[in-house]
Amino acid sequence: MDQRSKIVAIIRQVAGQPVDPSPEQSLFESGMLDSFTLTDLVLELEKQFSIRIPDSDMTPRRFDSVARIENYLAGRK
């Protein structure tokens, strides 16, 4: 599974529904995620990508779309 597919799978898992976000689509504004499920998303990203996301990076803006999550993960490599 490539990275994008893995991210979308995590979004579906925390959203609890078979959502299909486009790369730039806002996960918040589309209603796919809320503040609570976004926190779950970050926890799953940490687990599945074996990274530690510092509290200072825990802002909605960084994780509001698939593309932003990809950019964040790329910056962590």
Added chain:
Amino acid sequence: MSQAHLRGFGRYVPERVVTNAEIASQLDCDPAWIVQMSGIHERRWADPSETVASLGMRAAHDCLARAGVGAREVDLILVASGSAERRFPGPAAAVGAGLDLAGVPAIDLPLASAGSLFGMALAARLCGGYRNILVVGAEIMSRAISLEPACRDTAILFGDGAGACLVGSETGFARITDALLGSDGGFSDALRLELSGPIQMNGQAVIMQALRKVPRAITELLERNRKQAAQIAVYLMHQANRNLITRTAKSLGVPEEKFFLNVDRYGNTSSASLLIAAAEWWDGGPARSPMLFAAFGAGFHWGAVLAE
């Protein structure tokens, strides 16, 4: 800290009940949406004649009466509030004056939602040097909100009230055994009340940080005291939002029933909420132990206190 005992809790909430239906029309929203977003059904709003200090005094009197302690036995007062009417003096000295305690030191803690918890932790540290420390959290948040529809996300949340806790060095129904506090000014803009204008809140940032920091603080405090989350008899948290408490319980793997809840009736009363909740819980009869207090608020400030 081994000398710090909980001697009693008290509370005061204004008489006026403000239902979701009453504010929903002004905020152009559905009352059911307010419940869905926050778990709040109603809140209390202070009368125009009431002040943060007058609410605090009422809670302090209730606490002392229920603890069976005369005001003259109090030798330090700590008052938390984020909604005091003026820059200075803060409400602490006025609460002291209301208790007829001229000469007793009274310290303001302008911390908002985590203020009472910080007050309890400070009282526990100061106990010994002082015999009876009265911790008060008092807020009139209804004067910090706007009922414009654009401000509905914050306006639905807040209510007014005051809570109090007496910490003593000699006796009590439980001993404060440890406390863990934290602050991070990197998020100071995410939740703030400027000198003018209504409260400003980035709800997403607040929830994300709270859900990260509160369970972690509780877990660290329990680990260093060699306790499991399941061993705690009751969790008494800042009543910010029902959903936040539900998610905190889930993060800790603890049934939500272990978390005392009254946010449905009072909304988020900021620094007052933890002690109002503790006072209502204490109404229920002999205190079960161990008890875990936790709060998170503007600053950000957060922490947990363990008592048993």
